[in-house]
Amino acid sequence: MGGRAPARFGPRACIVAGFAVTAAGFAVLASLSEGSGYVAVSAGLAPAGVGSGVAGPSATSTVLGAVPPERAGMGSALNDTHQQLGIALGVAGLGSLLATAYRGDLPDGLPDHAVSSLGATLSYAKDHAGGSALAESARSAFTDAQSLTMTIGVAAALAGTAVAFFALPGRAARSAAPEPEAKEAGQPG
Numbered sequence: 001m002g003g004r005a006p007a008r009f010g011p012r013a014c015i016v017a018g019f020a021v022t023a024a025g026f027a028v029l030a031s032l033s034e035g036s037g038y039v040a041v042s043a044g045l046a047p048a049g050v051g052s053g054v055a056g057p058s059a060t061s062t063v064l065g066a067v068p069p070e071r072a073g074m075g076s077a078l079n080d081t082h083q084q085l086g087i088a089l090g091v092a093g094l095g096s097l098l099a100t101a102y103r104g105d106l107p108d109g110l111p112d113h114a115v116s117s118l119g120a121t122l123s124y125a126k127d128h129a130g131g132s133a134l135a136e137s138a139r140s141a142f143t144d145a146q147s148l149t150m151t152i153g154v155a156a157a158l159a160g161t162a163v164a165f166f167a168l169p170g171r172a173a174r175s176a177a178p179e180p181e182a183k184e185a186g187q188p189g
Helices: 005-009 011-030 038-065 070-105 116-126 131-167 169-176 180-184
Strands: none
Touching: 005 038, 011 038, 011 131, 038 070, 038 116, 038 131, 070 131, 116 131
16 A cells, blocks of 8 residues: 555655654554553554555655666665664664653662663562552553653654655646656657
8 A cells, every 4th residue: 555655645645644644653652551451552553553654655755756767776775774774763762762761750769670671670579578569650650651752753753744744745746747758759748
């Protein structure tokens, strides 16, 4: 679907719609609570994945369409490099934000090994006095940190939506140019 949609709707519409659907998925993930189950998580992951699947091929074809055919290899390499760099920096940035927010919401005085992850905190809580209160605090801290992180994801996806909407030409602008072959053959374009 994502690969064929640009021909029907135009790349800008697909990128804008894809980022908007991704933002909606992140918004669902930002609204999860400690009691949310797998269905709720899936309800957020599915649109985030579908949105990425719609926007990604359109973004790639837009990048490759902007370079001359003889430079397609260079354009593809540059596109791949930017995608990989963006993914790596995005995961690192959001992961660091989640970890920092999680640790900041935990009670003071816990050893370093107990605050490295939710699993580590829950494991520590099992073996220490007041463990059930610590476990509850850890679950709440993780949920709050995840909500903050996904809210930043919503903002980033909406920023991408705005950039795509305002910076990319609409479908009419792309189809308004005459076909080069028709012009050269003396046929009306």
